[in-house]
Amino acid sequence: MNNQQHQVNQFTELSGALTDFNTFALHGTGQVQNYFQTLNDIVGKDIVEQLLNVFEVVYKSACDEQMFNTSIRKQILGDVKLGPIARNIIKLWYTGTWYQLPHVWRESFGKSEHDVTFFVSSAAYTEGLLWQAIDANPSGAKGPGYGSWSDAPRINFDNSWQFVRQH
Amino acid sequence: MSERIVNTIEDLYQMLDAAIQLEHATIPPYLTALYSIYPETNIEAAATIRAVLVEEMLHMTLSANVLNALGRHPNLLSDGFVPAFPTYLPDGERDFQVSISCFSADTLETFLKIERPGMLQQNTQSGGPKGCVTRADHSKFNLDAIKPLKSSTYSFYSIGDFYDAIIEGIKFLEAQANECGETIFIGDPKFQVSNKYYYSGGGSVVEVTDKASAIRALELVIEQGEGLSKEIFDSEGEISHYYRFEQLKFGRYYQLGDEPGKPTGPKFDVDYDKVYPIKSNPKLADLPDNSALLKAAQDFNQNYRKFLVTINAAFSGQQNLLLGAVCGMFKLKEYASQLIRNPIPTNPQLHAGPTFEIEEGRVGSTSRSQTVTQGNHERKEAVQ
Numbered sequence: 001m002n003n004q005q006h007q008v009n010q011f012t013e014l015s016g017a018l019t020d021f022n023t024f025a026l027h028g029t030g031q032v033q034n035y036f037q038t039l040n041d042i043v044g045k046d047i048v049e050q051l052l053n054v055f056e057v058v059y060k061s062a063c064d065e066q067m068f069n070t071s072i073r074k075q076i077l078g079d080v081k082l083g084p085i086a087r088n089i090i091k092l093w094y095t096g097t098w099y100q101l102p103h104v105w106r107e108s109f110g111k112s113e114h115d116v117t118f119f120v121s122s123a124a125y126t127e128g129l130l131w132q133a134i135d136a137n138p139s140g141a142k143g144p145g146y147g148s149w150s151d152a153p154r155i156n157f158d159n160s161w162q163f164v165r166q167h
Numbered sequence: 168m169s170e171r172i173v174n175t176i177e178d179l180y181q182m183l184d185a186a187i188q189l190e191h192a193t194i195p196p197y198l199t200a201l202y203s204i205y206p207e208t209n210i211e212a213a214a215t216i217r218a219v220l221v222e223e224m225l226h227m228t229l230s231a232n233v234l235n236a237l238g239r240h241p242n243l244l245s246d247g248f249v250p251a252f253p254t255y256l257p258d259g260e261r262d263f264q265v266s267i268s269c270f271s272a273d274t275l276e277t278f279l280k281i282e283r284p285g286m287l288q289q290n291t292q293s294g295g296p297k298g299c300v301t302r303a304d305h306s307k308f309n310l311d312a313i314k315p316l317k318s319s320t321y322s323f324y325s326i327g328d329f330y331d332a333i334i335e336g337i338k339f340l341e342a343q344a345n346e347c348g349e350t351i352f353i354g355d356p357k358f359q360v361s362n363k364y365y366y367s368g369g370g371s372v373v374e375v376t377d378k379a380s381a382i383r384a385l386e387l388v389i390e391q392g393e394g395l396s397k398e399i400f401d402s403e404g405e406i407s408h409y410y411r412f413e414q415l416k417f418g419r420y421y422q423l424g425d426e427p428g429k430p431t432g433p434k435f436d437v438d439y440d441k442v443y444p445i446k447s448n449p450k451l452a453d454l455p456d457n458s459a460l461l462k463a464a465q466d467f468n469q470n471y472r473k474f475l476v477t478i479n480a481a482f483s484g485q486q487n488l489l490l491g492a493v494c495g496m497f498k499l500k501e502y503a504s505q506l507i508r509n510p511i512p513t514n515p516q517l518h519a520g521p522t523f524e525i526e527e528g529r530v531g532s533t534s535r536s537q538t539v540t541q542g543n544h545e546r547k548e549a550v551q
Contacts, residue, residue, distance in 0.1 A: 022459050023459070024458075024459035024460055024463060024505070024509055025459075025505070027505075027508050027509040027510065028463075028504070028505030028506075028508050028509060029508070030205070030206065030504075030508040121207070122207065123206040123207055142497070142501075143497060144494060144497055145491075145493040145494030145495075145496070145497050146490065146493065146494075147490065147491065147494070148494040148497075151494070158462075159459060
């Protein structure tokens with residue numbers, strides 16, 4: 001496996017831990033490569049590499065899910081540099097939108113001209129995880145069939161992410 | 168030896184059973200190729216496959232209407248109704264098999280063979296039934312449509328030839344019945360699927376009550392598939408499946424007045440790289456044990472089977488179920504797309520896909536079509 005492929009796999013695992021959707025569901029949106037590329041384009045490959053390295057260490061050293069959750073909160077979500085990016089990754093997966101990073105982050109870690117709020121693609125909008133989470137169709141896309149609104153949504157956690165002890 | 172292939176009403180039932188199986192057998196390959204195309208790419212190819220796909224669904228419904236008009240319900244739940252892919256087509260075309268694959272140049276060649284124009288107006292082999300070719304290795308087909316043939320050495324060259332034989336059989340059997348003051352169209356019209364229930368997919372449904380409407384329904388199938396007159400465009404200006412697919416091969420649209428093989432309309436691009444590389448004819452056994460991917464593939468097959476149960480009930484008197492089945496079709500699209508976008512973990516160069524292995528837990532009798540009174544247990548299952 002080359003480094004790029006390894007990074008994409010790590011990015012998919014990190015996305016799973018952050019969104020609570022498993023690798024199958026994330027690949028199922030067809031957006032893994034697009035989002036990985038978007039992230040690299042905007043924050044740069046050095047910061048992406050740092051984020052994924054921290055995630056790998058956190059995952060490998062965790063003895064159980066509770067320890068993993070605590071570590072990811074402290075070392076990623078609570079980190080001044082990595083936290084805003086992690087929150088952006090969550091929003092990206094759920095809505096298909098890249099949100100401009102906070103002003104403070106941009107002042108400290110660099111302003112990319114690409115860092116504006118935008119839909120990654122029209123497919124990204126329709127593939128947002130929020131629609132799966134609430135079992136609804138994206139407004140204006142993916143017609144669900146006449147009368148489908150009379151059926152109760154089937155909320156489920158069939159594709160939730162699973163912590164697997166690495167050592 | 169008689170040139171006519173359909174000589175008894177039982178022959179006709181078997182041919183129509185095979186027709187319904189045939190129309191359905193094209194759906195998994197078309198559907199998989201369509202969903203393998205990256206979103207927002209290959210717009211013309213996707214639109215073409217989609218247009219053909221929905222017309223195959225119409226054709227299945229039209230054949231079911233003809234069978235119901237003869238007093239028999241189709242049985243979509245009989246053993247082997249969904250073929251194991253790769254498969255020969257149920258009309259016995261012998262020179263190619265149909266696979267579940269991604270959209271590619273090879274896949275397009277297969278699609279062209281599926282929809283190829285018939286032989287009736289060309290030279291058929293001497294001595295055999297019309298529209299048939301000779302073959303020696305008959306046993307490997309083991310498919311329904313073969314049975315009406317008195318000879319074990321002939322099969323149809325094209326789907327159009329196959330339907331022509333059905334039409335000829337209907338004319339012959341109805342004339343025979345009329346001589347005795349009877350008709351073969353003894354089915355209750357209440358079983359017909361009408362446009363009230365069939366939601367604008369690929370054209371209008373023909374309700375079948377007599378010989379004229381039966382022929383109209385079957386000619387619509389032939390016309391949409393390969394064209395009736397070997398012209399590129401029909402009288403309504405619609406282009407047949409065969410020439411639609413040829414446009415993709417040439418990357419160019421036909422326009423009125425064009426010769427076959429020489430389209431002169433606007434050009435467009437077909438990009439075979441903008442496609443998920445599905446493992447051809449994927450099977451559940453290709454997917455890792457206990458994986459989310461395996462579970463999703465099993466779930467797809469289960470949902471597809473439920474969908475067939477619903478359609479079966481709709482063809483047996485519960486037409487209103489078709490309206491709700493549309494929602495089920497959209498769900499199936501989502502489930503299939505998810506599978507197709509996932510690399511197989513043990514072989515990441517290839518992607519998964521719907522396997523259409525739905526043998527387990529099958530219900531229904533082993534016979535194909537059923538007389539009207541035998542359809543009840545399917546109906547109960549559908550409404551539960």
